[in-house]
Amino acid sequence: MSEKFLIGTYTKKASQGIYGVTLNHETKQLSPVWVVAQSQKPAYLQTNGTTIFSVKQDGEQGGVATYTIDGDQATLVDTNLSVVAPPAYVAVDEQRHLLYSLTITPER
Numbered sequence: 001m002s003e004k005f006l007i008g009t010y011t012k013k014a015s016q017g018i019y020g021v022t023l024n025h026e027t028k029q030l031s032p033v034w035v036v037a038q039s040q041k042p043a044y045l046q047t048n049g050t051t052i053f054s055v056k057q058d059g060e061q062g063g064v065a066t067y068t069i070d071g072d073q074a075t076l077v078d079t080n081l082s083v084v085a086p087p088a089y090v091a092v093d094e095q096r097h098l099l100y101s102l103t104i105t106p107e108r
Contacts, residue, residue, distance in 0.1 A: 001025045006036060008045040008054065018042050018054060020072055037067050037074040046092050051077075053099055055087050062086030064101050 002024045009015040017039035022031040042054040042065070052074055056065035063081035067074035087101035 006045050006047060006052065007033065008042045010043050011039070011041050018045065018052065018067075018074065034072060036069075036072065037076065039065060039076075041086055043086075044088070044090050046090050048092065048094060053090050053092055055090055055101070056081065057086040062103065064090055064099060 002022050004020055004022050007019040007021060009017065009019065011017060016035050018035070018037040019033045020036045021033045023029075024031070037052070039054060039056055041057040044055045046053045047069070050069055052067040052069060054065045054067065056063055056079055058079070058081055061081040061083055062085050063079060064087065065079045066077045068077055084103050085105065087103045089100075089102040091100045092098070093100070
């Protein structure tokens with residue numbers, strides 16, 4: 001039996017975004033990682049199996065991006081960005097159809 005996992009990254013240096021990896025439970029080995037979606041600083045992710053909700057940064061804007069999963073790849077569907085730091089967390093309440101994100105702003 002094997003299980004796939006998604007990994008969010010900070011995309012510094014060579015990192016490209018959201019990665020996937022497969023854990024083989026019998027051999028206890030991880031497959032080589034692959035790029036699922038290229039994105040800037042998708043450090044926090046939430047998924048329901050068909051959709052990825054991810055923190056996103058685009059230049060000076062931060063917010064949340066939504067991707068659809070198709071096999072081992074994901075396609076960007078929508079973004080909600082504003083001129084703030086990227087959120088520090090993202091979560092989904094599917095029952096109430098809500099997406100939560102937490103942005104920490106420095107005190108002035």
